[in-house]
Amino acid sequence: MPYTPILATLGYVLSPDRQSVLMVHRNARPGDQHLGKYNGLGGKLERDEEIVAGIQRELFEEAGITALELTLRGTVSWPGFGKHGEDWFAFIFLITRFAGEPPPSNEEGTLEWVPLQRVMHLPLWPGDRFFLPLVFDDDPRPFHGVMPYANGQPVAWNFSRIGTG
Numbered sequence: 001m002p003y004t005p006i007l008a009t010l011g012y013v014l015s016p017d018r019q020s021v022l023m024v025h026r027n028a029r030p031g032d033q034h035l036g037k038y039n040g041l042g043g044k045l046e047r048d049e050e051i052v053a054g055i056q057r058e059l060f061e062e063a064g065i066t067a068l069e070l071t072l073r074g075t076v077s078w079p080g081f082g083k084h085g086e087d088w089f090a091f092i093f094l095i096t097r098f099a100g101e102p103p104p105s106n107e108e109g110t111l112e113w114v115p116l117q118r119v120m121h122l123p124l125w126p127g128d129r130f131f132l133p134l135v136f137d138d139d140p141r142p143f144h145g146v147m148p149y150a151n152g153q154p155v156a157w158n159f160s161r162i163g164t165g
Contacts, residue, residue, distance in 0.1 A: 005087035009055040010042040020113040027109040038122040065100035074143035127154040
């Protein structure tokens, strides 16, 4: 069967001192599949949209900011992740410089600057705990992972990094 995932972007915005990351606490919409969880910023790519334009659009829509420096940290394939078992594939970015001032909240929830050392203690998607350390580590090589989901839980995690570091 062909793999036809929903394509998305996911961005983690570092504060100017690089000690905190901007997260959205998904607490605004009662029917939200992500309700109560913290997440980076991002969303589905639009038809005919390339990935950098997609993350830029999402950052502006969700936080009123424009990325001035961003790095593709990796990709993750999530077979079976969607509410109805849809497959997702995300391009994951680290934003190290931006213009604009994020508002206190957006339509999905509260925007919070979370100290990096607290991120892993937040209510996250269970699978985020596997790839988030790779987003923030010092290895310059992008990671490429696959994390199948079943019944809302990850059932495996495999990734690779290629190139020189």
